[in-house]
Amino acid sequence: MSFFKKLKEKITGTNETVTEKFKDGLTKTRDSFTSKVNDLVARFREVDEDFFEELEELLLQADVGVETVMELVDQLRWEVKRKNIKNTDGIQSVISEKLVEIYKAGEELDANLNMQDDLTVILMVGVNGVGKTTTIGKLAARLKEEGKTVMLAAGDTFRAGAIDQLVVWGERVGVEVIRQSEGSDPAAVMYDAIRAAKNRKVDVLICDTAGRLQNKVNLMNELEKVHRVIGKEIEGAPHEVLLALDATTGQNALIQAQTFKEATNVTGIVLTKLDGTAKGGIVLAIRNKLNIPVKFVGLGEGMDDLQPFDPEKYVYGLFAEGLEEEAWE
Amino acid sequence: MAFEGLAQRLQGTLQKIKGKGKISEADVKEMMREVRFALIEADVNLKVVKEFVKTVSERAVGQDVMKSLTPGQQVVKIVKDELTNLMGGEQNPIQFARKSPTVIMMVGLQGAGKTTTTGKLATVLRKRHNKKPLLVAADIYRPAAIQQLETIGKQLTLPVFSLGTDVSPVEIVRQALEEAGKEHHDVVIIDTAGRLHVDEKLMQELKDIQTLSKPDEVFLVVDAMTGQDAVNVAKSFDELLGITGVVLTKLDGDTRGGAALSIRSVTQKPIKFVGMGEKMDALEPFHPERMASRILGMGDVMSLIEKAQENVDEEKAKELEQKFRTQTFTLDDFLDQLQQVKKMGPLDEILKMMPGFNKIKGLENAQVDESQMGRVEAVIRSMTIAERTTPEIINANRKKRIAKGSGTSIQEVNRLLKQFEEMKKMVKQMTNMQQKGKKKMKMPGFDSFFR
């Protein structure tokens, strides 16, 4: 069975609504990306150097980054040679397979959250304005839906209105928010929140932090301290450190991932704002170089606009529409 | 994992074309490959890169190489000049309305920095232009967006106009303008909600606000970290609203900021301000040249090249190199060398301009001791001509005299003589190496000026 048939079966066989939602959010992404791949395929009868060059450009425009694109296209060249593919008909599936393969790098990645039997602590980190606070709201809604009790910690005591913003999300979702006044020590907020979470015996505590650019040494130190304080209160915590990355961000996202990983041992990425026209291709490079998996994608500003990341669906969403159409014709 | 800047990228290529008088087409082609990658890694949109590379190539081929530059440096210079050009001339001031109030509308994607920039802009307007701004909370969607602006208003003791989240943004703006008339505000800054450029409904809302308020400025606020998509965003907002300027935020980060070039080339609208931090005073005018250096990842290397160009006498440098080769380098030449370096400006500054300098381990905190340089000079100046050419003759008596004459100590004289000896040794090794590898000569004796 072909890769795409398998994939299609897998997807249609699983949770239909999730897939639809995911695909909906990706529609714009997919439309532009896939139509380009199709253009490409239509224009070239033969798989030659021009073809690969165009392909390179397509991927570069998805923010995948020079190095990863080169690597990928080199592998494709090799693959095409090996399988003796002479025309572009068969190439789309090879491209998608390769992308998924690069993403997986041989291992199956666990996109699930590392949930504990008692209290699970999740720390949300990232640069300014990427969607940390919003993601916390969405994630809380998701977990609550799954039957978990959730509490939020307003660890951004710096930005104007940040606490209020999280409080609004708390009200929306119907979960408690532990807060102190603006300007107080974020580590102290975390300390408070963990004690409250233990007292109330909640399942999950999600901690917000202020946005910070990764080159601000003081702010990164502060974040390390917050991380440490949480670890002191509960061994092994935080159990997840989620880095929010804006899909609109270009190559700087790689440096973000690296620096935040060094400071807080990031366990997963949330790729936000994927409902726009940006492709977020840099996550391929991040996966490739830093081995951090994407766990969720943000597809809007609403409460249910957070979906688990599935590399196959992601790539499927980017490439498969064209194939599907062909199949129906 | 910082990406290589253009200068580093070009090093390999440059080596090959050293010493040519004219830039050939082949040279340019090879170098433009690197320019292309450097720009893509800096997040300049691919299409913009292609166009740019084409223009620059045409300009570069056949150019005479300036006496003071290598062909490689010359190409880098052309690239940077062209980039600076494209990024626009000097920054334009804010366009004020003939009849008060001046209306400024802030638009952009989610999280770009509109609300923060609204506060910063108000600060500038009040401080620099003596204005009395009114901030308008027209974001009724994002949770606590109004509180955010109100908090900023409180921090700045500036009034914020809001009607809660149940009134439409258009209506809010309408009433805000009335209020501004009554309270004699001469500037009104409208903070709109972040939105996707493909969200037709919300984009229409912006259009409605614009139609109603007839803003004098529509600022597109863009995150400096934006990647390839910047062109789509800028184009959509510009096509619908006819933006009048761009504010590039979060430039205090370490992103190259290639989006600046992308936006500029698709909209032709000036970048008016850059955001350099989260605080309310962190808004600066845009400098095209700095931005160009930044995108190319070369610190201020061009200023350095230019400085060297102005100050280092090429003939003298050749002469010096010859002296090194033939081992006839004297303390006089050393003095000469010092003068040349000094002419280039404060050493700390020069070093700061060198890209990657702060990344060299152990050198982050190195400070250049300039007074030390003055003392070295004084010591040499107190020597006789014979002493300068054959330092071996400097005995204890002479040392005493020199120390006294230069207002230094015997130890300092000793140290200099020792350094000079070591330098000569080093130079000997270097020239030996050069005969094999033909490496570019380094300024000798530089390290003795680091504490």
Ligand SMILES: Nc1nc2c(ncn2[C@@H]2O[C@H](COP(=O)(O)OP(=O)(O)OP(=O)(O)O)[C@@H](O)[C@H]2O)c(=O)[nH]1
């Ligand atoms: N379209 C879209 N917008 C999003 C998404 N996630 C967040 N946003 C919006 O992005 C903006 C910034 O989100 P926040 O959650 O405040 O970002 P943050 O990282 O907490 O920001 P700071 O705390 O200021 O650093 C808000 O307007 C959100 O509504 C998403 O997946 N899609």
Ligand SMILES: Nc1nc2c(ncn2[C@@H]2O[C@H](COP(=O)(O)OP(=O)(O)OP(=O)(O)O)[C@@H](O)[C@H]2O)c(=O)[nH]1
């Ligand atoms: N470091 C840095 N942070 C900035 C700068 N400008 C804005 N920010 C931060 O970026 C984040 C988002 O800024 P906002 O002003 O809330 O952005 P916005 O465009 O109003 O966001 P929405 O209203 O949700 O679309 C906040 O954490 C700001 O503090 C800047 O120049 N430098």
Ligand SMILES: [Mg+2]
């Ligand atoms: Mg936040």
Ligand SMILES: [Mg+2]
């Ligand atoms: Mg805002």
